[in-house]
Amino acid sequence: MAAPIIGIDFRGSSGFITDQANCFPITADSYPTSIGLTNVGWIGSPSAADRNGSVDPRLAGINYGNGLAYFEVDLLSTGNKIINLAMGDAAGFDHPGSVTILDNNTPLMTIGGTALYVDANGSLDPRIVGIAYTPETRMFRIDLPTSGTKTVNLGAGDARGFPHPVNISILDGDTVLTTINSGVSSGTTNFIDATGTLSNDSTWVTNNPIGGGGTGSISLNFSTTTCFIRLNEGSFSSDPNCTISHFMIKDGSFRLGLDFRASLFFVSDQTDCFGITSDISSNYPQSIGGTTVGWLRQTAGVPAYQFMDATAAIRTGESDWVTNNPIGGGGTGSITLPFSSTICLVRTNPGAYSGDNNNCITHFMIQDAAGADELMGAMVM
Numbered sequence: 006m007a008a009p010i011i012g013i014d015f016r017g018s019s020g021f022i023t024d025q026a027n028c029f030p031i032t033a034d035s036y037p038t039s040i041g042l043t044n045v046g047w048i049g050s051p052s053a054a055d056r057n058g059s060v061d062p063r064l065a066g067i068n069y070g071n072g073l074a075y076f077e078v079d080l081l082s083t084g085n086k087i088i089n090l091a092m093g094d095a096a097g098f099d100h101p102g103s104v105t106i107l108d109n110n111t112p113l114m115t116i117g118g119t120a121l122y123v124d125a126n127g128s129l130d131p132r133i134v135g136i137a138y139t140p141e142t143r144m145f146r147i148d149l150p151t152s153g154t155k156t157v158n159l160g161a162g163d164a165r166g167f168p169h170p171v172n173i174s175i176l177d178g179d180t181v182l183t184t185i186n187s188g189v190s191s192g193t194t195n196f197i198d199a200t201g202t203l204s205n206d207s208t209w210v211t212n213n214p215i216g217g218g219g220t221g222s223i224s225l226n227f228s229t230t231t232c233f234i235r236l237n238e239g240s241f242s243s244d245p246n247c248t249i250s251h252f253m254i255k256d257g258s259f260r261l262g263l264d265f266r267a268s269l270f271f272v273s274d275q276t277d278c279f280g281i282t283s284d285i286s287s288n289y290p291q292s293i294g295g296t297t298v299g300w301l302r303q304t305a306g307v308p309a310y311q312f313m314d315a316t317a318a319i320r321t322g323e324s325d326w327v328t329n330n331p332i333g334g335g336g337t338g339s340i341t342l343p344f345s346s347t348i349c350l351v352r353t354n355p356g357a358y359s360g361d362n363n364n365c366i367t368h369f370m371i372q373d374a375a376g377a378d379e380l381m382g383a384m385v386m
Contacts, residue, residue, distance in 0.1 A: 011041040012370065016066020017055040024062050025332055033068065036077045043081060049074030051353075057095035060323045063330075063368045064095050064312065071362040072355055078371060080347040085374035087341050089334045090351075091326060091367040092117060093312035100365035102307040103354040105141050105238075109346040112142040112238050116317050116340075118354055119303045120236075122267040122283040126164035126194070130210050131274055132251040133160045133196055135266020137281065138169065139236055140245040141354055145252075145281075146289045147232040148297040150259050155232075158213045158222045158262075159185060160251035162196035164206070169248045171197045175225060176233035179343075182225045184237070196250065199223045215275055217253040217260060253278070261294050312367065314338035334370045341374055 012028030019030035029040060033053040036046030051068040058065055080086070092102035103118030120139045127134050149155070161171045174184040187201040194206035198213055198221035212221035232254060236247045253262040262278030269282045279293045289299030302317035311319050312326040316338055320326035329338035349371055353364045 011043065012063075013040060013045060014062055014066065015053065015068050015367070017053045021055040022058045022062045022065045028062065037079075044079045045077060047074060047076055048350075054096075060095045061327050064091055064093070064323055064326065067094055067365050067367050069100070069363040069365040070353065071364065074353050076351045076353075076369070078349040078351070078369075080344060080349055080371070082373065083344050083347060085341050085343050086349070086371045087335055087339050087374050088315050089330045089336070089339045089368070089370040090116070090315045091312045091330065092365065093307045093326075093367055094309065094365050095323070095367075097309040098365075099309050100307050100363055101355075102304065102313045102366065103141070103364060104366055104369075105352045105354060106342060107350040107352060108342075108344045109348040109350070111345075113342045113344075114302065114340070115139075115141040115143055115354070116302045116315055117304050117307075117313055119305055120287075120300060122265065123163075123165070124267040124271045127272055129164055129194060129206050131272040132213075132253075132262065132264050132278060133162065133164060133206060133209065134250075134272050135264065135268075135282075136163050136248045136250050137236075137265035138163075138246040138248040140238065140247075142238050143236050143303075144301040145234040145236075145263075146297075146299060146301055147234070147254065147261065147263075148290075149227060149230040149232055149254070150296065151256070152227045152230050153256060154224055154226045155254050155256050156218055156222050157199050157225055158217045158219070158251070158253040159199040159249070160196045160209060160213065161185070161198075161249050162194075163248055164194055164250075166194075169246055172237040172247055173249060174233075174235040174237060176235060177225070177227045178229040178231045178233075180228075181235075182227075183223065186237075216277070217255050217262070251278075259296075261296060261298075263293075263298070307365070315340045330368075334372050 013031045014024050034046050037044035038046040051070045053068050055066050105115045106113050120137045124135050172186045174181050187197045196209045197203050213219050260277045263281050265281045267283050269280045281287045288303050290297045291299045304317050307313050330336050
């Protein structure tokens with residue numbers, strides 16, 4: 006028997022607006038709160054507010070806060086789930102917008118926010134002079150010209166001398182091919198390569214020669230033409246930031262190198278290498294070196310009266326968001342994620358945008374991808 010549709014509209018007061026069919030107002034209730042056949046609620050203490058009673062009821066209120074908080078939804082089954090959400094403020098204030106969706110303790114996707122960049126040390130090999138880093142799980146996509154066996158080189162560290170966790174997965178479409186989880190890059194010029202070996206910068210260059218390959222490379226077989234670099238969340242001492250400096254993938258007819266740093270002209274890139282920097286757009290899709298690459302689901306914030314959905318697209322107003330996120334969920338504003346457990350956590354990530362540190366998120370919905378057994382919605386901070 007199909008489970009009832011459960012929609013949760015998160016706002017400041019239950020009587021502020023009339024909810025749509027099968028939707029219920031929740032006003033900062035802690036977990037576990039019983040809604041229909043499941044439990045939901047906050048692990049944390051967000052603030053809640055009514056914002057605009059004339060918009061779609063799903064967008065009428067907000068939860069907000071400037072620190073980490075978790076909203077739990079107990080699923081009725083495992084499997085692939087369709088997810089819709091809205092981050093924005095119908096009262097006309099700018100906010101950062103960043104959430105990470107977890108399958109119990111496993112981060113699946115970060116939506117919103119951005120990777121950060123640093124120019125670290127211009128005297129080193131141009132491939133390892135800078136870093137991109139993030140405390141949240143993030144995905145970088147590369148569209149390969151062909152499937153098949155590829156040679157992969159990697160440089161992960163920080164030429165400023167700060168230690169960081171290194172936990173990077175390389176995926177073939179949805180399939181993880183390998184994870185380089187080698188603890189910490191430590192020392193002023195120490196870097197971890199694709200084999201998981203830690204060495205100083207000169208040894209790294211010897212093992213990872215210009216043009217790729219060498220003893221620091223690995224061979225991976227791709228059955229699709231979609232390569233993902235996933236920076237996984239990690240922690241070491243007080244620093245949770247996973248870093249990457251360089252990535253190269255090649256075969257007999259194709260070679261692409263990515264050098265992550267803050268400034269495009271900080272150094273001159275080597276042949277077939279291209280800077281991925283903060284002074285040009287690096288969000289997918291970007292054409293670089295004859296192929297398409299870029300970070301997935303990033304944005305620097307949500308402007309007033311606009312709403313970000315699960316694809317990280319900024320919808321220009323209520324009607325645009327509703328068009329892409331119809332009543333009942335799904336639509337072009339949704340994404341699909343796999344759950345191996347029955348615990349879905351939505352984590353709000355700290356951020357800053359236009360002087361406002363309050364991460365403001367308005368709507369979250371999760372439903373079974375088959376569309377028949379389960380539909381659950383939740384308004385979250």
